[in-house]
Amino acid sequence: MKLQYQLNIAFTTLLLVIMAVTGFVIYSLILDLLIQDEKAELEQKGEILVQILNQESRQPSVDQFSGFLQDQNLHLILYDRIQNAVLDSTIPRQIVNGFLSDNDFSDFDKELWGLGDNKYVTSRILFYPESTGLELILLTPLNDLQKVQHDFITKLLIVFLIGAIAAVILSYFFTNKLVTPLTRLKWQLKKVEKRRFDEIEPIKATGEIKEVEKSVFEMADELQRYMKSQQTFFQNASHELKTPLMTIQGYAEGIRDGIFDQEEKEKGLEVMVTEVSRLKKIINEMILLAKLDSEQTSYEPEKMYVKNSVDQVMERALPITSEKGIQISQHVDDDLFIYADPEKLLRALLNITVNGIRHAKSQVRIDVKQINRMITISIEDDGEGIDKDLIPQIFHRFIKGKQGETGLGLAIARAIVEQSGGNITVGSSDLGGAKFVIAFNMK
Template identity: 40%
Template sequence: MKLVHQINLAFGIALVLVLSVTGIVIHYVLLDHLIGAQKDDLKAMSVEMTASLQHVEATEYNTIAKDYSIAMPLASSTANVSAILTDKTGSILTVSPSPAYSIEEAQPVAMTKIAKIDSSSMQSIRDGFDKSYITVDKLTPQGKLTLYTPLSKIQTIEKALLKRLLIIFSTAGVVMLILSLFITKKFIEPLIRLRDELNKVKERRFADVSFVKAGGEIGSVAKSVYDMAGELNRFNHVQKQFFQNASHELKTPLMSIAGYAEGIRDGVFEGESVHKGLDVIMSESARLKKLVTEMTLLAKLDSEEDVFTSEEVCLQDLLTETVERMNPLLVKKGIQLHTVYDDVQPVTLHADPDKLLQALLNVVSNAVRYAKHHIYVHVDIQNEHVVIRVSDDGPGIPEDLLPYLFHRFVKGKDGESGLGLAISRAIVERCGGLIHAGNGRDGGAVISLNFPAMLHA
């Protein structure tokens, strides 16, 4: 079953349940209210009748036969209300409404009428046992006055009111159901479009994925899908470019090795040329080995977790070792490296010491390649983060190259494999840090490495 049908079915069932429960509650509440109102009316009538009976008792004090029906003026049409007056022994004195009669002459007739009404039923009504009547009792000078009215009259009124309310509820329910169909369609439509876009991702058509406009959580998911498709498209493009560049970078030394090897084998090179050819083969082999090693390391950093072992590393010791490793190259090129600490306390990083050392060597060697006379390694603490800035006095990084500097096989004019800074980026990010490249105010490249640090007193 489709999601839209599931939502509409669930809403329909919930709506029926709510309306049913509401109808039942209203039925009992309305019935209870009408019964209460009717009892209040009966109590008011009983108070008036009791006052009249007291007047009859006072004015006809010496009269043997007292006409109590005068004090109980209920006609047959008076809201279906009837009254029973009994003496203190429980004997019925009069019933209203009833034919006019006197105690002397009509007493037997009245009692006959009462008998026809069914004295046992009247007794049940008077005692409150008959639940089909609403009764109210009031003590009078004569005994007890009981007013009663049929419950069926209240039920008829209640059913009529409830019927009208149910019609209103049903109409409102139909309107709400139609509205829910419209709203559900409005909500489901972005999901259907989102499903189509995900099918494009499944078919690896990342560039064809469109952004689905929607609100709320669906909009957030749609944006995530769109961003994911863009990232996958970029990754796919980078992978293709990686293989193309790797093929080109590997092909060049292989062609040199193969050319010189075939020339030596076929006797094309003789004497000193043979030694020169062998030197080229050795040089290109070393270059090829370095390139393969860097590509393998980069692949492992991207995919393998166990290739990176994190431990506590002293930053000052790591920088000292970096300078010592780079010192022969610095002397050879006549470049001075200056390490500047802004009163930094001993700092500990969580990192793989060998991998982080390699990242620093790649960054510093890149600076050595383009520096004229000086390289500065500046260490500072900012907001519990250690910032290492490696700057040089060289020509700087071209603006069009800056966004892609840390991508694979992207290299400047005098670059080698184009993998050194990509490896540095992968290592720094695995250490929980960030790497950024830019140009200084006075020229020269500036590469910044930012790490969360543990400071020691």
């Protein structure tokens, strides 16, 4: 069932339940309110009649009020509380006897009297002085009030029905407005599924749906970039592997066919050994990247002090810096630590540092700082820096600068840093070259 229909059914069901409960409560209360109101009116009329009867010197008689009482659809009984007897009434004696047998006249708190299947609202007013024991009892049929009750409920149901129809129409309108963006978003996801990224269009939405739409488009962009990076990876990988293989094949065939002299053979063998070493390095780094991406168990984090890793980087980079005449410096606090795999993090720092040494003119600087709850490791050089067009792809596989080797070193560094719970970024250095910043949250 579609979401729109589910929402409409849920809203309509809730509306019907609320209306039913409301109608039941009103139906239960309306009769009590009508009885109380009718009783109050009877008391007012009864007091007026008592005043008139009190002014008469002779024995009170209710015959003079028969016309008035008939117009008001009222019945009147003149009752003597002392003798427990009915002195006079506007209703036949047989009915009065029925009232006497079915009801307790001495119960002054009873609001409703019964006579067979009929009910009557009563109001009792005493004559003054009370010592006379005379009491005027007014009665009105409950059927009239029940008719008013039924008429009121009928009109209320009509109002409820009209309101329910209007509410359902509004519900359909608003749910349609809510579901339509979701439907359009579904079609955009179908385009992502079919990899038709260029056909994706924004949709009009608000609130959480807008946030979902934004996430979907970000996911589509990231997926598109990933697919392009994979295509670039395979293209670059095939190129990186094809070039040394063709060199090895050419020299091997030349040596086999005897077209090289001794000197050329020796040179060819050296070239073949060099290219085989290069292939081995590329393959080993590709295998390492595959393991980092797929084998989480190969990563063993532990508490480690950053200064120890930086000192090891300085020691291992010393031969390269001495050969190129590059000055490398560091500034690290002794007590800063993170949780990472020491061996793999050393590999990441060494890859970035060697990359900086390769491009530096005279110096490379390593700084480790604590900023709030973050530990940052920055490695920067005074070289030519990284082209702005290359920065978004610098951590992709087989993406390398002018003096790059395999194009896998920075990709390996990023994979290790991200597995350590950190992130790595690149920008421009105050020294003039590139600046790589690795950030970790303190735990």
